[in-house]
Amino acid sequence: MRSIGVFGGTFDPIHFGHLRAALELYEGLQFDEVRLVPASIPPHRDEPSVDSGQRLAMVEAAISEQPDFVIDERELRREGPSYMVDTLQSMRDDFGDISLSLLMGLDAFLGLPRWHRWERILELAHIVVAHRPGWHLDEAEEAEQRAVELLEERRAEATILQERPAGGIVLRAVTPLAISATAIRRLIGEGHSARYLIPDAVWHMIEKDQLYR
Numbered sequence: 001m002r003s004i005g006v007f008g009g010t011f012d013p014i015h016f017g018h019l020r021a022a023l024e025l026y027e028g029l030q031f032d033e034v035r036l037v038p039a040s041i042p043p044h045r046d047e048p049s050v051d052s053g054q055r056l057a058m059v060e061a062a063i064s065e066q067p068d069f070v071i072d073e074r075e076l077r078r079e080g081p082s083y084m085v086d087t088l089q090s091m092r093d094d095f096g097d098i099s100l101s102l103l104m105g106l107d108a109f110l111g112l113p114r115w116h117r118w119e120r121i122l123e124l125a126h127i128v129v130a131h132r133p134g135w136h137l138d139e140a141e142e143a144e145q146r147a148v149e150l151l152e153e154r155r156a157e158a159t160i161l162q163e164r165p166a167g168g169i170v171l172r173a174v175t176p177l178a179i180s181a182t183a184i185r186r187l188i189g190e191g192h193s194a195r196y197l198i199p200d201a202v203w204h205m206i207e208k209d210q211l212y213r
Protein backbone atom coordinates (compact mmCIF):
# COMPACT_ATOMS: atom_id res chain seq x y z
CA MET A 1 0.00 0.00 0.00
CA ARG A 2 1.34 3.46 -0.87
CA SER A 3 2.29 5.27 2.34
CA ILE A 4 2.72 9.01 2.82
CA GLY A 5 3.97 10.96 5.85
CA VAL A 6 2.40 14.37 6.52
CA PHE A 7 4.47 16.76 8.62
CA GLY A 8 2.66 19.97 9.51
CA GLY A 9 4.23 22.89 11.28
CA THR A 10 4.46 26.62 11.65
CA PHE A 11 8.11 26.31 10.57
CA ASP A 12 8.96 29.76 11.97
CA PRO A 13 11.70 28.89 11.03
CA ILE A 14 12.22 25.27 9.94
CA HIS A 15 15.19 23.76 11.84
CA PHE A 16 17.23 20.55 12.18
CA GLY A 17 14.85 19.25 14.88
CA HIS A 18 12.09 19.10 12.25
CA LEU A 19 14.31 17.93 9.42
CA ARG A 20 16.19 15.18 11.21
CA ALA A 21 12.96 13.77 12.72
CA ALA A 22 11.27 13.84 9.30
CA LEU A 23 14.23 12.09 7.66
CA GLU A 24 14.53 9.37 10.31
CA LEU A 25 10.79 8.69 10.16
CA TYR A 26 10.91 8.62 6.35
CA GLU A 27 13.76 6.11 6.30
CA GLY A 28 12.68 4.05 9.30
CA LEU A 29 9.00 3.77 8.36
CA GLN A 30 9.52 3.48 4.61
CA PHE A 31 7.24 6.27 3.51
CA ASP A 32 7.05 6.75 -0.23
CA GLU A 33 7.00 10.48 0.37
CA VAL A 34 6.95 13.04 3.19
CA ARG A 35 4.78 16.09 2.62
CA LEU A 36 5.77 19.14 4.65
CA VAL A 37 2.72 21.32 5.24
CA PRO A 38 3.42 24.88 6.39
CA ALA A 39 0.46 26.25 8.36
CA SER A 40 -1.05 29.51 7.18
CA ILE A 41 -2.88 30.49 10.37
CA PRO A 42 -1.84 27.89 12.97
CA PRO A 43 -4.67 27.21 15.44
CA HIS A 44 -4.02 27.56 19.19
CA ARG A 45 -0.96 29.76 19.06
CA ASP A 46 0.10 33.34 18.33
CA GLU A 47 0.36 34.43 14.75
CA PRO A 48 3.77 33.50 13.27
CA SER A 49 6.35 36.27 13.38
CA VAL A 50 7.26 35.80 9.71
CA ASP A 51 4.73 35.77 6.87
CA SER A 52 3.74 32.55 5.18
CA GLY A 53 5.62 33.32 1.94
CA GLN A 54 8.91 33.60 3.80
CA ARG A 55 8.26 30.53 5.95
CA LEU A 56 7.44 28.59 2.78
CA ALA A 57 10.63 29.82 1.07
CA MET A 58 12.70 28.64 4.06
CA VAL A 59 11.09 25.18 3.92
CA GLU A 60 11.79 25.05 0.16
CA ALA A 61 15.43 25.93 0.70
CA ALA A 62 15.77 23.35 3.48
CA ILE A 63 14.43 20.36 1.55
CA SER A 64 15.48 21.14 -2.00
CA GLU A 65 18.04 18.34 -2.14
CA GLN A 66 16.12 15.67 -0.24
CA PRO A 67 14.43 13.14 -2.54
CA ASP A 68 10.83 12.27 -1.63
CA PHE A 69 10.35 15.38 0.53
CA VAL A 70 7.75 17.65 -1.01
CA ILE A 71 6.01 20.81 0.11
CA ASP A 72 2.25 20.77 0.31
CA GLU A 73 0.84 24.29 0.05
CA ARG A 74 -2.81 23.50 0.59
CA GLU A 75 -3.02 25.24 3.98
CA LEU A 76 -1.49 28.39 2.49
CA ARG A 77 -4.15 28.40 -0.22
CA ARG A 78 -7.02 27.96 2.24
CA GLU A 79 -8.81 30.78 4.05
CA GLY A 80 -9.14 30.75 7.83
CA PRO A 81 -7.42 28.70 10.55
CA SER A 82 -5.28 25.81 9.29
CA TYR A 83 -7.15 22.94 10.88
CA MET A 84 -5.33 19.66 10.33
CA VAL A 85 -8.56 17.73 9.99
CA ASP A 86 -9.42 19.77 6.87
CA THR A 87 -5.91 19.21 5.47
CA LEU A 88 -6.14 15.45 5.93
CA GLN A 89 -9.66 15.29 4.50
CA SER A 90 -8.49 17.13 1.42
CA MET A 91 -5.49 14.77 1.04
CA ARG A 92 -7.79 11.78 1.45
CA ASP A 93 -10.00 13.19 -1.33
CA ASP A 94 -6.93 13.68 -3.56
CA PHE A 95 -5.02 10.46 -2.86
CA GLY A 96 -7.76 7.91 -2.22
CA ASP A 97 -7.24 4.73 -0.27
CA ILE A 98 -3.54 5.00 0.56
CA SER A 99 -1.91 4.97 4.00
CA LEU A 100 -1.62 8.50 5.44
CA SER A 101 0.47 9.18 8.56
CA LEU A 102 0.42 12.45 10.42
CA LEU A 103 3.90 12.99 11.92
CA MET A 104 4.32 15.06 15.07
CA GLY A 105 6.53 15.53 18.10
CA LEU A 106 5.41 14.32 21.51
CA ASP A 107 4.70 17.91 22.62
CA ALA A 108 2.19 18.33 19.80
CA PHE A 109 0.63 14.91 20.44
CA LEU A 110 -0.02 15.72 24.11
CA GLY A 111 -2.08 18.70 22.93
CA LEU A 112 -4.01 16.73 20.30
CA PRO A 113 -7.27 16.48 22.32
CA ARG A 114 -7.55 20.27 22.02
CA TRP A 115 -7.38 20.19 18.22
CA HIS A 116 -10.41 20.89 16.07
CA ARG A 117 -12.41 17.66 15.49
CA TRP A 118 -9.41 15.63 16.62
CA GLU A 119 -11.28 12.33 16.79
CA ARG A 120 -11.91 12.52 13.05
CA ILE A 121 -8.15 12.81 12.46
CA LEU A 122 -7.63 9.15 13.39
CA GLU A 123 -10.29 8.10 10.90
CA LEU A 124 -8.36 9.91 8.18
CA ALA A 125 -4.76 9.04 9.11
CA HIS A 126 -2.41 7.20 11.41
CA ILE A 127 -0.41 9.29 13.84
CA VAL A 128 3.33 8.82 14.23
CA VAL A 129 4.68 10.44 17.38
CA ALA A 130 8.41 11.27 17.57
CA HIS A 131 10.09 11.67 20.92
CA ARG A 132 11.21 15.22 21.65
CA PRO A 133 13.70 16.25 24.36
CA GLY A 134 11.96 17.76 27.38
CA TRP A 135 8.70 15.87 26.87
CA HIS A 136 7.86 12.61 28.64
CA LEU A 137 4.71 10.53 28.54
CA ASP A 138 4.97 9.63 32.20
CA GLU A 139 5.17 13.31 33.16
CA ALA A 140 2.03 14.28 31.24
CA GLU A 141 -0.15 16.84 32.99
CA GLU A 142 -3.82 16.45 33.84
CA ALA A 143 -4.89 18.19 30.62
CA GLU A 144 -2.73 15.80 28.61
CA GLN A 145 -4.09 12.57 30.08
CA ARG A 146 -6.60 12.10 27.26
CA ALA A 147 -3.71 11.93 24.80
CA VAL A 148 -1.91 9.35 26.95
CA GLU A 149 -5.09 7.21 27.09
CA LEU A 150 -5.52 7.56 23.35
CA LEU A 151 -2.00 6.27 22.80
CA GLU A 152 -2.74 3.27 25.03
CA GLU A 153 -5.94 2.54 23.09
CA ARG A 154 -4.53 2.94 19.60
CA ARG A 155 -0.83 2.09 19.91
CA ALA A 156 0.32 -0.16 17.09
CA GLU A 157 3.41 -1.68 15.51
CA ALA A 158 4.96 0.19 12.62
CA THR A 159 3.78 -2.50 10.17
CA ILE A 160 0.26 -1.06 10.44
CA LEU A 161 1.43 1.87 8.32
CA GLN A 162 1.89 -0.43 5.31
CA GLU A 163 -1.23 -2.49 5.96
CA ARG A 164 -4.05 -0.07 6.78
CA PRO A 165 -4.94 3.43 5.60
CA ALA A 166 -5.52 5.04 9.03
CA GLY A 167 -6.30 4.58 12.72
CA GLY A 168 -3.07 3.52 14.50
CA ILE A 169 -0.64 5.45 16.68
CA VAL A 170 3.05 4.60 16.38
CA LEU A 171 5.60 5.98 18.84
CA ARG A 172 9.17 6.33 17.53
CA ALA A 173 12.48 7.37 18.97
CA VAL A 174 14.48 9.78 16.82
CA THR A 175 17.85 11.37 17.50
CA PRO A 176 17.04 13.74 20.36
CA LEU A 177 17.73 17.30 19.23
CA ALA A 178 16.77 19.97 21.74
CA ILE A 179 16.13 22.60 19.09
CA SER A 180 13.02 24.76 18.96
CA ALA A 181 11.90 27.60 16.72
CA THR A 182 11.12 29.67 19.83
CA ALA A 183 14.74 29.40 21.02
CA ILE A 184 16.02 30.22 17.53
CA ARG A 185 13.85 33.36 17.31
CA ARG A 186 15.06 34.40 20.75
CA LEU A 187 18.73 33.86 19.86
CA ILE A 188 18.45 35.96 16.72
CA GLY A 189 16.44 38.63 18.54
CA GLU A 190 19.26 38.90 21.06
CA GLY A 191 21.76 39.40 18.26
CA HIS A 192 23.24 35.87 18.22
CA SER A 193 23.78 33.49 15.35
CA ALA A 194 21.44 30.53 14.72
CA ARG A 195 23.96 28.78 12.51
CA TYR A 196 24.29 25.01 12.89
CA LEU A 197 20.76 24.78 14.33
CA ILE A 198 19.25 25.34 10.89
CA PRO A 199 20.43 24.62 7.34
CA ASP A 200 22.88 27.20 6.01
CA ALA A 201 20.50 28.06 3.19
CA VAL A 202 17.83 29.01 5.78
CA TRP A 203 20.32 31.04 7.82
CA HIS A 204 21.33 32.99 4.69
CA MET A 205 17.67 33.86 4.00
CA ILE A 206 17.18 35.01 7.60
CA GLU A 207 20.28 37.20 7.41
CA LYS A 208 19.44 38.61 4.00
CA ASP A 209 15.92 39.65 5.01
CA GLN A 210 16.86 40.53 8.60
CA LEU A 211 14.15 38.22 9.96
CA TYR A 212 13.49 37.78 13.69
CA ARG A 213 15.52 40.89 14.69
Ligand SMILES: Nc1ncnc2c1ncn2[C@@H]1O[C@H](COP(=O)(O)OP(=O)(O)OP(=O)(O)O)[C@@H](O)[C@H]1O
Pocket residue numbers: 008009010011012016017018021103104105106107108109130131132133177178179180181182183
Ligand atom coordinates in the same frame (compact mmCIF):
# COMPACT_ATOMS: atom_id res chain seq x y z
N1 LIG B 1 13.40 19.18 18.04
C1 LIG B 1 12.31 18.50 17.66
N2 LIG B 1 12.26 17.15 17.77
C2 LIG B 1 11.14 16.47 17.40
N3 LIG B 1 10.01 17.06 16.89
C3 LIG B 1 10.01 18.39 16.76
C4 LIG B 1 11.15 19.17 17.12
N4 LIG B 1 10.86 20.47 16.89
C5 LIG B 1 9.61 20.50 16.41
N5 LIG B 1 9.09 19.27 16.32
C6 LIG B 1 7.75 18.91 15.85
O1 LIG B 1 7.55 19.57 14.60
C7 LIG B 1 6.18 19.95 14.43
C8 LIG B 1 6.09 21.41 14.06
O2 LIG B 1 6.63 22.15 15.10
P1 LIG B 1 6.77 23.72 15.09
O3 LIG B 1 6.87 24.24 13.70
O4 LIG B 1 5.78 24.33 16.00
O5 LIG B 1 8.26 23.83 15.73
P2 LIG B 1 8.70 24.28 17.17
O6 LIG B 1 10.19 24.27 17.19
O7 LIG B 1 7.96 23.50 18.20
O8 LIG B 1 8.19 25.78 17.12
P3 LIG B 1 7.84 26.81 18.29
O9 LIG B 1 9.01 26.81 19.24
O10 LIG B 1 7.64 28.09 17.53
O11 LIG B 1 6.58 26.27 18.92
C9 LIG B 1 5.49 19.60 15.76
O12 LIG B 1 4.85 18.35 15.58
C10 LIG B 1 6.65 19.46 16.74
O13 LIG B 1 6.35 18.56 17.77
Ligand SMILES: O=C(O)c1ccc[n+]([C@@H]2O[C@H](COP(=O)([O-])O)[C@@H](O)[C@H]2O)c1
Pocket residue numbers: 007008009010011037039042043044045082083084085108114115116
Ligand atom coordinates in the same frame (compact mmCIF):
# COMPACT_ATOMS: atom_id res chain seq x y z
O1 LIG C 1 -6.12 21.30 13.70
C1 LIG C 1 -5.91 21.84 14.80
O2 LIG C 1 -6.82 22.18 15.58
C2 LIG C 1 -4.47 22.07 15.21
C3 LIG C 1 -4.14 22.56 16.48
C4 LIG C 1 -2.80 22.74 16.80
C5 LIG C 1 -1.80 22.43 15.88
N1 LIG C 1 -2.18 21.96 14.66
C6 LIG C 1 -1.16 21.67 13.64
O3 LIG C 1 -0.10 20.91 14.19
C7 LIG C 1 1.12 21.24 13.55
C8 LIG C 1 2.14 21.63 14.60
O4 LIG C 1 1.62 22.74 15.29
P1 LIG C 1 2.58 23.80 15.98
O5 LIG C 1 1.64 24.75 16.66
O6 LIG C 1 3.42 22.98 16.93
O7 LIG C 1 3.38 24.43 14.88
C9 LIG C 1 0.79 22.37 12.58
O8 LIG C 1 0.61 21.78 11.31
C10 LIG C 1 -0.50 22.93 13.12
O9 LIG C 1 -1.31 23.52 12.13
C11 LIG C 1 -3.45 21.77 14.32
